[in-house]
Amino acid sequence: MQESVAISSDGKHWFVLNASPEIRAQIESFAGLHPRAPRDTPIQGIVLTNGDLDHCLGLLSLRESQPLAVYATPAVRRGFTESNVLFRTLERFEGQVTWRLLRFGVSAALPLLDGRPSGLVMSAFAVPGKSPLHLQGGAPSPEDNIGVRIDEPSSGKALAYLPAVGAMAATVGEAVEGAEAVFFDGTFWSSDELVALGVGERRAEDMAHWPVGGPRGSLAFLRQLPAAHRVLIHLNNTNPLLRDDSPERSAVESAGVAIAYDGMELSL
Amino acid sequence: MQESVAISSDGKHWFVLNASPEIRAQIESFAGLHPRAPRDTPIQGIVLTNGDLDHCLGLLSLRESQPLAVYATPAVRRGFTESNVLFRTLERFEGQVTWRLLRFGVSAALPLLDGRPSGLVMSAFAVPGKSPLHLQGGAPSPEDNIGVRIDEPSSGKALAYLPAVGAMAATVGEAVEGAEAVFFDGTFWSSDELVALGVGERRAEDMAHWPVGGPRGSLAFLRQLPAAHRVLIHLNNTNPLLRDDSPERSAVESAGVAIAYDGMELSL
Numbered sequence: 001m002q003e004s005v006a007i008s009s010d011g012k013h014w015f016v017l018n019a020s021p022e023i024r025a026q027i028e029s030f031a032g033l034h035p036r037a038p039r040d041t042p043i044q045g046i047v048l049t050n051g052d053l054d055h056c057l058g059l060l061s062l063r064e065s066q067p068l069a070v071y072a073t074p075a076v077r078r079g080f081t082e083s084n085v086l087f088r089t090l091e092r093f094e095g096q097v098t099w100r101l102l103r104f105g106v107s108a109a110l111p112l113l114d115g116r117p118s119g120l121v122m123s124a125f126a127v128p129g130k131s132p133l134h135l136q137g138g139a140p141s142p143e144d145n146i147g148v149r150i151d152e153p154s155s156g157k158a159l160a161y162l163p164a165v166g167a168m169a170a171t172v173g174e175a176v177e178g179a180e181a182v183f184f185d186g187t188f189w190s191s192d193e194l195v196a197l198g199v200g201e202r203r204a205e206d207m208a209h210w211p212v213g214g215p216r217g218s219l220a221f222l223r224q225l226p227a228a229h230r231v232l233i234h235l236n237n238t239n240p241l242l243r244d245d246s247p248e249r250s251a252v253e254s255a256g257v258a259i260a261y262d263g264m265e266l267s268l
Numbered sequence: 269m270q271e272s273v274a275i276s277s278d279g280k281h282w283f284v285l286n287a288s289p290e291i292r293a294q295i296e297s298f299a300g301l302h303p304r305a306p307r308d309t310p311i312q313g314i315v316l317t318n319g320d321l322d323h324c325l326g327l328l329s330l331r332e333s334q335p336l337a338v339y340a341t342p343a344v345r346r347g348f349t350e351s352n353v354l355f356r357t358l359e360r361f362e363g364q365v366t367w368r369l370l371r372f373g374v375s376a377a378l379p380l381l382d383g384r385p386s387g388l389v390m391s392a393f394a395v396p397g398k399s400p401l402h403l404q405g406g407a408p409s410p411e412d413n414i415g416v417r418i419d420e421p422s423s424g425k426a427l428a429y430l431p432a433v434g435a436m437a438a439t440v441g442e443a444v445e446g447a448e449a450v451f452f453d454g455t456f457w458s459s460d461e462l463v464a465l466g467v468g469e470r471r472a473e474d475m476a477h478w479p480v481g482g483p484r485g486s487l488a489f490l491r492q493l494p495a496a497h498r499v500l501i502h503l504n505n506t507n508p509l510l511r512d513d514s515p516e517r518s519a520v521e522s523a524g525v526a527i528a529y530d531g532m533e534l535s536l
Contacts, residue, residue: 001293021329025269025293038467038506053328053357060321061289065468085351088402089321134356199306199333238306 001026001262002054003163003234005183006033006043009119009152013112015045017148017161019058029263041066044112045100047122048072050145050164051079051132054234063089067113071100073124075143079135102146110150121151125175128166130208145208147175157268159183160227163234166208168221179227180268186232186241186259189213189248193238212241213248223255229268233260269294269530270322271431271502273451274301274311277387277420281380283313285416285429287326297531309334312380313368315390316340318413318432319347319400322502331357335381339368341392343411347403370414378418389419393443396434398476413476415443425536427451428495431502434476436489447495448536454500454509454527457481457516461506480509481516491523497536501528 002020014033020026027033027043035041046068048056059080062068068090072080077099081087090097102108102124110120129145131138147162160179164187165172176182187209194200204211210218212232222230232241232252240246241259252259270288282301288294295301295311303309314336316324327348330336336358340348345367349355358365370376370392378388397413399406415430428447432455433440444450455477462468472479478486480500490498500509500520508514509527520527 021289021325022293025290038465053331053354057289057325057328057354060325063321083351083353085402086321086325086354092401133360134353197306 003260004058005161005233006030007120007150007159008032009154012042013044013118014042015047015110015118015120015150016043017047018049018055018163019046019062020054021057021061023058024061039064039066043068044118045069045071045110047148048076048080049148049161050129051076051135052164053132053134055163056080060086060089063092065092065096067095067098069098069100069113071102071110071122073102073141073143073146075131075141077101079132102148104142107151119152119154121153123149123151123175125149125162125171127162127164127171127175128169128208128210129164130166147172149175149179152268155268159268164208165210165218166205167210168218172221176225176227181229181231181266182222182225182227183231183233183260184218184222185209186212186235186239188236189239189241190217193236197238199238212252219252219255219257222257229266230257231260231264231266232257235259271528272326273429273501274298275388275418275427276300277422280310281312281386282310283315283378283386283388283418284311285315286317286323286431287314287330288322289325289329291326292329307332307334311336312386313337313339313378315416316344316348317416317429318397319344319403320432321400321402323431324348328354328357331360333360333364335363335366337366337368337381339370339378339390341370341411341414343399343409345369347400370416372410375419387420387422389421391417391419391443393417393430393439395430395432395439395443396437396476396478397432398434415440417443417447420536423536427536432476433478433486434473435478436486440489444493444495449497449499449534450490450493450495451499451501451528452486452490453477454480454503454507456504457507457509458485461504465506467506480520487520487523487525490525497534498525499528499532499534500525503527 004020005017107123126142127147158179159181160176165185188204240248272288273285375391394410395415426447427449428444433453456472508516
């Protein structure tokens with residue numbers, strides 16, 4: 001299924017990192033996200049790291065009248081709510097969606113929906129990227145694409161989540177610094193993956209994805225990180241890493257880097 | 269999963285009736301809809317019977333650069349394309365989406381994408397309904413909600429598909445007349461289903477769904493139809509028909525009416 005991650009400090013209250021178009025099936029597949037009563041949800045917040053439809057469209061499947069807290073930069077909020085009449089399905093009552101705007105350089109405690117602390121603190125980092133396809137032509141902004149880092153102060157552990165990384169940058173290094181788990185952009189193995197298969201004309205970098213392989217690929221960066229868990233996510237269906245028997249997969253696994261799969265669970 | 273039907277005359281080329289938000293998983297679950305090559309699809313057309321998100325949102329998951337033919341009334345087309353910046357993901361090249369506008373009182377052959385005949389003929393019927401939630405406030409139109417009937421002239425067989433029916437009407441009778449299979453609105457068992465469960469304030473009729481049960485319910489209409497297959501679809505998650513052991517389900521099954529399920533297949 002399409003890429004999404006759910007995180008929790010107490011195992012009862014969850015935050016979802018990006019709302020994939022398949023969010024209904026993803027909620028169904030994991031008991032921790034099941035409602036305990038009609039119109040209930042254990043989902044305390046949804047973080048959008050950019051405005052791409054594979055990260056946002058699932059919001060429109062969550063129109064069952066429960067309140068939603070959505071964390072995004074002002075640019076991503078504007079991109080998904082302006083000129084989008086479909087979003088009115090999430091504006092049916094006062095307080096259906098509460099936007100919590102992310103600012104760079106500020107770490108903010110993540111509250112539960114009822115205002116109590118979740119035990120988690122989130123920081124957002126501007127990461128090289130681009131605005132979503134359907135908004136291209138507008139002015140690009142550092143807010144278009146972010147990585148997030150979630151710290152649990154009680155344990156001192158942290159998770160970094162960067163599903164779209166267009167290139168190396170100082171902010172990428174800051175986001176993953178000392179994190180126990182790093183989820184990282186694994187969209188493409190090589191720059192010319194789509195071109196070589198005859199299914200596209202653009203290179204990985206044209207789509208703001210740093211390829212994993214090659215001498216300048218992200219694997220060289222991930223390989224040397226001390227994180228206990230380094231996980232490639234957001235793999236395109238053309239990526240040879242999806243094949244169990246590919247040499248590319250062997251190379252990644254030999255470097256101690258994992259490939260995400262549906263239902264993967266980690267405890268830090 | 270959410271309601272959708274795929275139909276074919278030759279078993280190779282398919283038309284999909286409504287594009288549910290779960291269309292990717294639905295395509296994956298049925299080999300007939302699998303691509304045979306990169307960017308290929310056996311889907312020759314997608315019919316939208318109204319503008320509700322549970323019938324249209326899946327279009328936005330079909331942005332893999334294959335051409336799409338979408339059949340809808342002018343009102344449904346306008347509702348999904350105007351003031352919807354997300355639709356630009358389906359306007360990336362000339363001919364990505366071809367709209368084929370449906371008119372009442374005209375039966376039209378359904379062509380394959382390459383222009384050859386599919387062996388199927390479609391007719392659209394205005395059926396009591398309403399405009400989608402996110403467009404309410406605009407002027408209602410008979411084009412807001414339709415039922416379709418697909419005839420296969422070579423066999424003389426027909427299928428009627430009416431997933432949203434607000435009330436009985438002459439057009440409902442015309443659409444199902446002599447059809448071998450009838451797929452019919454099974455959203456709610458009773459008018460006050462949401463109110464009784466405390467999860468909503470509106471009655472079934474307020475949402476333009478004719479309830480199945482009760483002395484004036486649609487079961488009395490379906491019971492007397494000669495169609496070999498009468499199938500309730502589009503069931504809300506509050507509907508007691510979803511429970512295998514409910515008395516409501518026994519009543520429906522005793523009347524020779526089936527409840528749709530994921531993966532259901534019929535040959536006429």
